[in-house]
Amino acid sequence: MDQLEALLRGFDAALSAGNLLWALLGVTIGTAVGVLPGIGPALTVALLLPITFRLEPTSSLIMFAGIYYGGMYGGSTTSILLNTPGESAAMVSALEGNKMSRAGRGAAALATAALGSFVAGTLGTLGVTLLAPVVAEFAIGFGPSEYVALMALAFVSVSTLLGSSRLKGMASLLVGLTVGLVGIDAQTGQARLSFGIPALLDGIDVVIVVVALFALGETFDRLLKGTGGETVEPVRGRAVLSRQDWRRSWPAWLRGTVLGFPIGALPAGGAEVPTFLSYSTERRLSRKGSRFGRGAIEGVAGPEAANNAAAAGVLVPLLTIGLPTSATAAVILTAFQSYGLQPGPQLFSESGPLLWTLIASLYIGNLMLLVLNLPLVKLWARLLTIPAYAIYAAVLVFATLGTFASGGTTVDLVVLYALGAVALLMRTANVPVAPAVVGLILGPLAEQQLRRALALSQGDPTVLVSGPLTIALWGVVALFVVAPGVLKFVRLRKTC
Amino acid sequence: MAIPETGDARESIDDHESGDDVGTGDGPAGDDGRTVGAAAVLGLFLLALAAVTLFDAASLSRAGAGPLGPAVFPGLIGTLLAVAGVTMLVRSLRQWPSAPGPAGVPAGRLLRLAALVVLLVIFAVVLPIVGYVASSTALFAGAAFLLGSPHPWRGIAYGWTLAAVVFVVFDRVIGLSLPAGPWGF
Numbered sequence: 001m002d003q004l005e006a007l008l009r010g011f012d013a014a015l016s017a018g019n020l021l022w023a024l025l026g027v028t029i030g031t032a033v034g035v036l037p038g039i040g041p042a043l044t045v046a047l048l049l050p051i052t053f054r055l056e057p058t059s060s061l062i063m064f065a066g067i068y069y070g071g072m073y074g075g076s077t078t079s080i081l082l083n084t085p086g087e088s089a090a091m092v093s094a095l096e097g098n099k100m101s102r103a104g105r106g107a108a109a110l111a112t113a114a115l116g117s118f119v120a121g122t123l124g125t126l127g128v129t130l131l132a133p134v135v136a137e138f139a140i141g142f143g144p145s146e147y148v149a150l151m152a153l154a155f156v157s158v159s160t161l162l163g164s165s166r167l168k169g170m171a172s173l174l175v176g177l178t179v180g181l182v183g184i185d186a187q188t189g190q191a192r193l194s195f196g197i198p199a200l201l202d203g204i205d206v207v208i209v210v211v212a213l214f215a216l217g218e219t220f221d222r223l224l225k226g227t228g229g230e231t232v233e234p235v236r237g238r239a240v241l242s243r244q245d246w247r248r249s250w251p252a253w254l255r256g257t258v259l260g261f262p263i264g265a266l267p268a269g270g271a272e273v274p275t276f277l278s279y280s281t282e283r284r285l286s287r288k289g290s291r292f293g294r295g296a297i298e299g300v301a302g303p304e305a306a307n308n309a310a311a312a313g314v315l316v317p318l319l320t321i322g323l324p325t326s327a328t329a330a331v332i333l334t335a336f337q338s339y340g341l342q343p344g345p346q347l348f349s350e351s352g353p354l355l356w357t358l359i360a361s362l363y364i365g366n367l368m369l370l371v372l373n374l375p376l377v378k379l380w381a382r383l384l385t386i387p388a389y390a391i392y393a394a395v396l397v398f399a400t401l402g403t404f405a406s407g408g409t410t411v412d413l414v415v416l417y418a419l420g421a422v423a424l425l426m427r428t429a430n431v432p433v434a435p436a437v438v439g440l441i442l443g444p445l446a447e448q449q450l451r452r453a454l455a456l457s458q459g460d461p462t463v464l465v466s467g468p469l470t471i472a473l474w475g476v477v478a479l480f481v482v483a484p485g486v487l488k489f490v491r492l493r494k495t496c
Numbered sequence: 497m498a499i500p501e502t503g504d505a506r507e508s509i510d511d512h513e514s515g516d517d518v519g520t521g522d523g524p525a526g527d528d529g530r531t532v533g534a535a536a537v538l539g540l541f542l543l544a545l546a547a548v549t550l551f552d553a554a555s556l557s558r559a560g561a562g563p564l565g566p567a568v569f570p571g572l573i574g575t576l577l578a579v580a581g582v583t584m585l586v587r588s589l590r591q592w593p594s595a596p597g598p599a600g601v602p603a604g605r606l607l608r609l610a611a612l613v614v615l616l617v618i619f620a621v622v623l624p625i626v627g628y629v630a631s632s633t634a635l636f637a638g639a640a641f642l643l644g645s646p647h648p649w650r651g652i653a654y655g656w657t658l659a660a661v662v663f664v665v666f667d668r669v670i671g672l673s674l675p676a677g678p679w680g681f
Contacts, residue, residue, distance in 0.1 A: 054670055167587065168535075171542055171580045177573050178545055185566040188559065192570060193552050223609050223643060224601055389643035393636045393651070394658055400619060400635065401662060405672050413620040417613065425541065428534035430527065447569045451562055459563030 003133055010356030014364055019062055023361045026063035027368045030070020035078050035383045038218050038391055041071030042327040042437065046210035047398055049335060050405035057339040058354055062361040064335055068328050069121060069362065072271075072311050073369045076113040076304050077380050080106060081233050092275040093307070096292070096299030101233040103295050107377075111241050112249045112297055113304040114373040119250075120257040120305035121366040124312025127261045128319075129359055132348070135320040139345040142321070144453035145464050149473035150267050151446040154323050156480040157268030159435045162326075168431040175422065176439025179204055187451060199411035206334045207402050209440055210327075212416050213433040215399035217423025219392045224428070232384045235377065249301040252282055256305030264313025267323050268476070271310040278306035312362070319343050319355065322445070327434040330441040528597035536588040542581030549574035608642045615639065627677020628667070632659035 013019060033039040045064050052060050080097035093113060100109040142150075159169035182193045183203030194200040241249060259281065260274040282302040286292050292299060317323040322343040324330035336343050341351060348355060373380065403416050426433055457463035465471050527535075553570035615638045623631045636655025641648045667674045 050672060051666075051670055054672065167580060167583055170576070171538065171584060174542070174573060174577050174580055175545070178549055178577065181549070181570050181573065185556070188557070188561050188566045190556050190566055192556065192566065193549065219639070219643075220609060220612070223612060224605050226605065226644075387645070389640045389645040390654060392643050393639035393645075393655070396616075396639045397632050397636050397655070397658060397662065400616075400623075400632070401666070401674075404623070404674070405666070410620065413616075417616060422541070425534055425538050428530060429538045430531050430535070431538065443573075447564075450569070451564045454563040457563075 003129070006352060006356045007129060007360060009353065010358075010360035011363075013058070013353065013357040014062070014360040019058065019357065019361060020364070022059045022063045023066050023365045024368055026066020027070040027073075027365045027372060028066075029063075030067035031074040031077075031369065031372055031380060032070075032383060033067070034071035034074020034076075035380050036074075036386070036391055037078060037082065037388075038222070038395055040075075040214065040328070041067050042331050042434075043210060043214040044071070045328060045331045045335065046207050046214075047402035049207050049331070049338065050402065052335055052338045057341065058357055061332075061335060061354070061358050062365075064332050065358060065362055066365045066368075068332065069308075069311065069365050070369055071328070072121075072308050073114065073117050073373050074380065076117065076300075076307070077110060077373070077377060078384065080109045080113060080300070081235070081381055082384055092279045092303040093300050095279065096296050098233070099293075099295035100297065100300065101235075104236055105295060105297075106233050106235050108241055108245050108297060109295075109300050110235065110377050111374065112245060112301045114370060114377065115241070116249065116253040116256065116301045116305040117308040117373075118366055118370040119253045120260060120307075120309040121312060121369070122363065123257045124261050124264075124309040125359065125362045125366065127265070127309075128312055128315050128362070131265060132316050132320050132359075135316055136345045136348045139321050142345070144449045144456065145466060145470050146473070147321075147449040148446065148453055148464055149470045149477070150321060150323055151442055151449065152477050153268050153473055153480075154325055154438065154442060155446075156477050158325060158438045160480055161268075161273055162432050162434045168429070169435050172426060172431050172433060173435040173439040175426070176209075176436030176441075177443040179209055179419075179436075180440045180443035186448070197411060199409050200415075204415055205412070206331065206441065207405075208412055208416050209419060210331060210437055211399045211402050212419030213423045213426075213436055215395050216416065216420030217427050217433060219396055219399075220420060220424040221427045222388065222392050224424070232381070235381050245297050248297050252278075252298040252301035253305040255281060255285075256302040256307075257309040260306035260309030261313040264310030264325075265316040266313075267317045267321065267325065268480075271307050271314065271326060274306040274310045275303040278302040315362075319347060320345060324438060324441065327437040330438045333441055527591065527595055529592075529595045530597065530601070532588045532591045532595040535584055536592070539581045539583075539585030539588060542577050542584065546574045546577035546581055549577060612639060612642050615642070624675050625677070627679065628674040629656070629659045629663050630677055632662070 014023070029044060030041060033041060033044045044067050048060075048064070048067075055063075076093050076097070079091065079094035080101050082098075097109045097113065100106060155173060159173040160166050162169055178193070180203075182200055184190070184194075184201050185192050191201055256274075256278045259278050260271070263274040263277070264271060279299060279302060282296070282298040283292050286296060286298060291297075311326075314324075314326055314329050317325060318329045318333060320343075322333065324333045333343060341347065341354075399416075403412055423433060426436075453463055454461065465474055549570050553567040553574060556565070556567045556570075558565040558567070615635065619631050619635045622634075633652060633655040636658060637648065637651035640651040640655070645651050663674055666672045667676075
C-alpha cells in the first residue's frame, strides 16, 4: 500500500500546473520529432540536455519522458503515411500500415496505432509501477560483480539486436566504448586518448557524440544519397475505427503488450525485437485469406502496441539498475547523472518522490498523447509535407546549438565534425549507431564496476562468477556470443 | 522469448524481398557496392582506432592503480576493435566481387558534402563574431541550398525566423546565453 500511496502523491505532484505544462511540452515535442524523419527522441533529448542546468530535475525529467513516449506515437504516423519510415522500431508498422493508407484506410491505421499505443503505453506504465519497486528491492543486493555481468549482457544484446548483423553492431558498440575512454582515468589520474589536448581531458560530451552520430550522420547521408522516392499518403476521413476494426485490433493490442513489455523490461531488451515478434505472431494467427500483406489492421495494431509496451519496459532496467538498453534511455541516464542522480536501486529510497512523480507523469503523458494524436493526427501529418531540405537544415541549426550550449570550444566542433564523418561512414556501411551511444554511456560505468569488484576481492577475478545470478547472467552472455544460429534467426524475423 | 517456426520466417523474408515498402538493405546478401565499400573503409578505420587505443594504453603507467590498471579496459577494447576491423575488412573484400551497383558516389554529391563541411567550419569561425542569429541564418540558408532547396532566397527568410525563435527561447526565456553579435542578437 506504500506504493499506491507514493504513486498517489506522485500524481498529486505531477498534476500541478507547472508539471502538466512540462509533460505537455514534452509529448508535443516528442510527437513532432517522432513524425519528422531525421530527428528522433534520442537526438532531441541530447540537444535539450544543456537546459538541465537551468531546470529542476522533476521538470526536465518529466519533459524528457514525454519526448520519449511521444516519439513512439509520432514514429507510427510517419511509418503509416510515408513509405520510408525513419525510426527503426516503427519499421514494422510500415509493412501493413503503409499498404492500408495506400488503400485509403490510412485513418483507420492511424487510429489503431494511436489507440494501441495508448493501451500498451498505459499497461506498460502500470507494469513499470508494479515491477520497478520489486526489481529495485531485488537489485539492492547486487554487488559490483552482478553489475559487471548485467552490463556485459547489455553490451552483447545491444550489439546483437540493434542492427543488421552482429559484427556491425559490435563495431558500433566498440566505437562508442572507445570514445567513452577519452579523458582522465578516475583511478590513476592519467589522461587516456587525449593526445595532450586540454579540452579532451574531461572526456567528450555525450551531447556532441549523439549530435554527431544522429544529426550530422543523417544530414551528410541525406546529402550523399540525394532525395526522392518519398510519397506522403493523404489522410482521408476521420481517424475512427469501425466495429470490425475494433474487434480485430484489441486482441492484437493486448498480445503486442504482452510481448513488448517483458522483452523491453529485460536487461537485454530494446524495442525492436518485440515489434518483429508481434508482427509475425499476428501474421501466424491470421486466418487463411486474411488481408496480411495487403494492409491488415492487426499488423499495425500488434507491433505498435508492442513498440510502446517495450518502450515502457525499457524504463524498468533504466530506473532500477541504471542499465539503458536503447539510445534514448542512455541519453536519459545522462540527464539523471547531470543532476548527480545515479539510477539504480537506491534511487527509489533516495529520490522516491521524484521517481513517483515521473511515473505518474507517464500515465498523464499517455493520455495527453492520445488526445494529441487521435483528433489532431491530420495536423501532425501536415508536418510530413515540410520539405526534406528544410528539415535537415533546421536539424543542423539545432545540432550546432546543442554543441555550443554544452561547451562550445573549437575542439568540440572539430570533434563534432570528425565524429560526423565517422557516422556517415557507419550509415553508408549499414552499421547501426544506437549501440555506440549505449557503449559510450555504459562503458565508463562498466569499468568502474569492474574495478570495484576486483578491489573488493583483492584482484581475484573469480569474484565475477561467484554467485548463482552472475553465473546465470554470464551464461546468457555466452549464449548471445556462441549461438549465432539462434540469433541469426531473430535477425531474420527482424527483416520480415 | 518465443522461438518461431522456421517455415514462417522464410515466408516473411520472401515477402520482404518482393515488397517495395521497406528500404533497408538488411543482411550481407543484399548489400550493394557502396555499402560493402564503406564497410571496408570502416574496417580500416577500426584497425587504425585499435592501433591508437593500444598504443595509448601501452603508454599508461600502472602506478597507484588497484587490481585493474588503467590500461586493461582500453587494451580489451583495442583488441576487440582489431578483431572487428579485420573481420569486417575480410568480409567486405569477400563480398566485393558479387556486390551489385557502383561503389562510388557521384562527384557532384561529394562536392556538395565538401561544401557543407566548409559551411560548418565557417559557421564555427564567424559565430562569436557576428552572433547567433546571423550565423545560424547563413547556416540554414546554405544547408537548405546544398540539400536541394528550389528557392534559395526563401531559405534566408525561413532561417532567420528559426534562428530568431531559437534565440528568443533559449537566450531570453531559458537563459542559456548565446553569442550576441555587434547588434546584440
